[in-house]
Amino acid sequence: MGSAHGVHLQVGRTEVVRSSLHPVFSKVFTVDYYFEEVQRLRFEVYDTHGPSGFSCQEDDFLGGMECTLGQIVAQKKVTRPLLLKFGRNAGKSTITVRPGCTCCSLQALLLPCASPQDLFSKSDPFLELYRVNDDQGLQLVYRTEVVKNNLNPVWEPFKVSLSSLCSCEETRPLKCLVWDYDSPLGPSPGHEARPSRGPSQYYILLILTDGVVTDMADTREAIVRASRLPMSIIIVGVGNADFTDMQVLDGDDGVLRSPRGEPALRDIVQFVPFRELKNASPAALAKCVLAEVPKQVVEYYSHRGLPPRGLGVPAREASPGCTP
Numbered sequence: 001m002g003s004a005h006g007v008h009l010q011v012g013r014t015e016v017v018r019s020s021l022h023p024v025f026s027k028v029f030t031v032d033y034y035f036e037e038v039q040r041l042r043f044e045v046y047d048t049h050g051p052s053g054f055s056c057q058e059d060d061f062l063g064g065m066e067c068t069l070g071q072i073v074a075q076k077k078v079t080r081p082l083l084l085k086f087g088r089n090a091g092k093s094t095i096t097v098r099p100g101c102t103c104c105s106l107q108a109l110l111l112p113c114a115s116p117q118d119l120f121s122k123s124d125p126f127l128e129l130y131r132v133n134d135d136q137g138l139q140l141v142y143r144t145e146v147v148k149n150n151l152n153p154v155w156e157p158f159k160v161s162l163s164s165l166c167s168c169e170e171t172r173p174l175k176c177l178v179w180d181y182d183s184p185l186g187p188s189p190g191h192e193a194r195p196s197r198g199p200s201q202y203y204i205l206l207i208l209t210d211g212v213v214t215d216m217a218d219t220r221e222a223i224v225r226a227s228r229l230p231m232s233i234i235i236v237g238v239g240n241a242d243f244t245d246m247q248v249l250d251g252d253d254g255v256l257r258s259p260r261g262e263p264a265l266r267d268i269v270q271f272v273p274f275r276e277l278k279n280a281s282p283a284a285l286a287k288c289v290l291a292e293v294p295k296q297v298v299e300y301y302s303h304r305g306l307p308p309r310g311l312g313v314p315a316r317e318a319s320p321g322c323t324p
Contacts, residue, residue, distance in 0.1 A: 001031065001041055008042050015143075016048055024140045026128075028164045031069060036290035038283045039069040043095055045082060063090030072099045076134070098139055124181035125153045131166055132173040141165055141174075146181050202297055203231040210239040213246070217259045223249060224256065227264040232296045234289055237273045246271040266299045267292070 001011050011031065017023035033039070043066075046059035063082025072078050078097045082090040126146045130138040142160050147153035166172035213219050223233065235250075237243040249256060250271040256264045270292045277285050301307075 001039070026140045026143045028161075033069055033073060035070075035294045036287045038286065040066065041069055041072070042066045043097065045093075045095065061085075063093055063095075065095050067097070072097055077137075098133070123150075124148050125150065125178055126181065127155055128177045128179065129160070129165075130175040130177065131164075132175060133167075138175060201230060202300065203229075204293065205231060205233045207233065207235045209235060209237055209246075211241050212243070213249075216245055219249065220256060221258045221260075223269060224258040224262055224264045227256075227266050227268050230300055231268065232293050233269045234293075235269065235271045236289065237271065237275075240275065243271070243273055246273075265303060266296065268296055 001009050011029050014025040014027035044064040045062040048059045065080040067078050082093040084090050124146050127144045129142045131141050141164050144155040162168050249269045251267040272289050
């Protein structure tokens with residue numbers, strides 16, 4: 001993971017998948033996501049020759065890929081070619097990364113797993129648990145240990161967070177596959193259910209202005225009405241004009257009210273004078289512009305009594321005005 005000083009800090013390593021040209025890793029990495037920052041990630045693939053550890057000096061480098069955490073979150077699935085040093089392609093090899101869910105990372109589900117009797121005939125079975133994604137693709141969640149020479153295996157209980165198991169949607173379909181260590185044995189039935197539905201669209205209005213507001217009363221009225229809608233307003237002031245009215249609209253110094261005295265339900269405006277950041281990096285500008293958006297999104301859904309998607313909390317139990 002990239003740091004502020006331009007160097008990469010190792011977050012962790014996956015398990016080793018033996019003798020496979022198409023490995024699927026079950027290891028999940030937990031990384032804090034900051035919406036307003038550019039968080040650069042690098043994934044590297046190695047052919048290992050020894051015990052798993054944090055050092056890769058004795059392993060063969062097969063290729064790497066770089067992207068941002070924001071791209072993974074936004075695109076739901078990022079597939080990139082693996083690149084060797086100096087940007088050369090590593091043949092036709094690619095790597096695919098999928099995001100989990102951040103809404104319930106502390107919740108876990110205990111899954112004791114046992115296979116049906118008479119399914120195996122002198123085998124070394126192990127079980128793979130998959131999540132069915134929105135595009136009907138399968139995402140490996142967990143792979144059990146191999147039980148040697150057992151016709152009726154019982155695997156060790158294991159814990160998987162709800163974010164990894166079902167993207168925090170408790171009705172999301174799952175699929176279990178049972179394999180022999182050398183050859184597939186076939187799937188076991190998965191739980192099928194209709195995914196839950198919930199509000200998922202929130203809008204951001206970006207305004208670039210080089211002058212003052214000439215219709216302040218109408219602007220205040222419009223913003224107060226918009227404070228009840230799923231939207232945020234970002235205003236970037238360009239030039240050396242007097243932007244005092246913009247500071248009023250921002251609402252940081254008090255609750256914005258309409259000309260009739262009606263208060264805004266929540267603060268939805270963020271004003272940024274570009275002249276104060278003209279010498280800053282693009283990343284610093286983006287961080288300042290987007291700083292209040294996550295809080296504004298949470299406030300909107302809290303006021304509406306709508307919990308994060310998939311938590312299964314009835315709307316009447318949510319506390320208006322409560323910010324998680």
